[in-house]
Amino acid sequence: MREKLLRIGTTYIPVTNVDLAADWYVKKLEAELSYKDEDKAILNLANQSIFLVKSLEGQSSNFLDIYGSERFSLTFEVDGIKALEALHKDFKQSEINVGEIEDRGHAGRNFTFFDPDGNKFDVWSELSPSFK
Structure with a gap:
C-alpha cells in the first residue's frame, strides 16, 4: 500500500x-x-x-501518559551515539535544560531537553532509514 x-x-x-x-x-x-x-x-x-x-x-506541547509521566511530542534524530554525546555536551555547555543520556531498552540512546517555555523534546541516536 x-x-x-x-x-x-x-x-x-x-x-x-x-x-x-x-x-x-x-x-x-x-x-x-x-x-x-x-x-x-x-x-x-x-x-x-x-x-x-x-x-x-502555562501552555506547552507536553502531555501526561496514563502513568502520570510527562511526555514529549517530538523526537529529533542524530547520526549515531557519538553525535548524540557531542550534541548532549554542546547543549549542556549552551545552558540548555537537558536530561541525562538514557537507555530506554530499544536501539540507540536518547536524552530530553526543554525550551524556555517548558516544551520538552527528545533526541535519539538512530536515524530513520530514509536519512541513512
Whole structure:
C-alpha cells in the first residue's frame, strides 16, 4: 500500500514570547528564522517548518501518559551515539535544560531537553532509514 501522507511538514509549538523564543531556537538550536510577527515565528529546523505560536502562560506541547509521566511530542534524530554525546555536551555547555543520556531498552540512546517555555523534546541516536 502506498502512503497517503508523505511527511510531517509543520509542527506548532506554544510559546509565551515570540521574540525571545525565536531568538532561543536560532541561537541554541541553530534554527533558521524565515518569518516573524507579533503572533508567530516560522523556523526551518531539522528538515521541517516549526511555528512558534504566541500562547497563554502555562501552555506547552507536553502531555501526561496514563502513568502520570510527562511526555514529549517530538523526537529529533542524530547520526549515531557519538553525535548524540557531542550534541548532549554542546547543549549542556549552551545552558540548555537537558536530561541525562538514557537507555530506554530499544536501539540507540536518547536524552530530553526543554525550551524556555517548558516544551520538552527528545533526541535519539538512530536515524530513520530514509536519512541513512
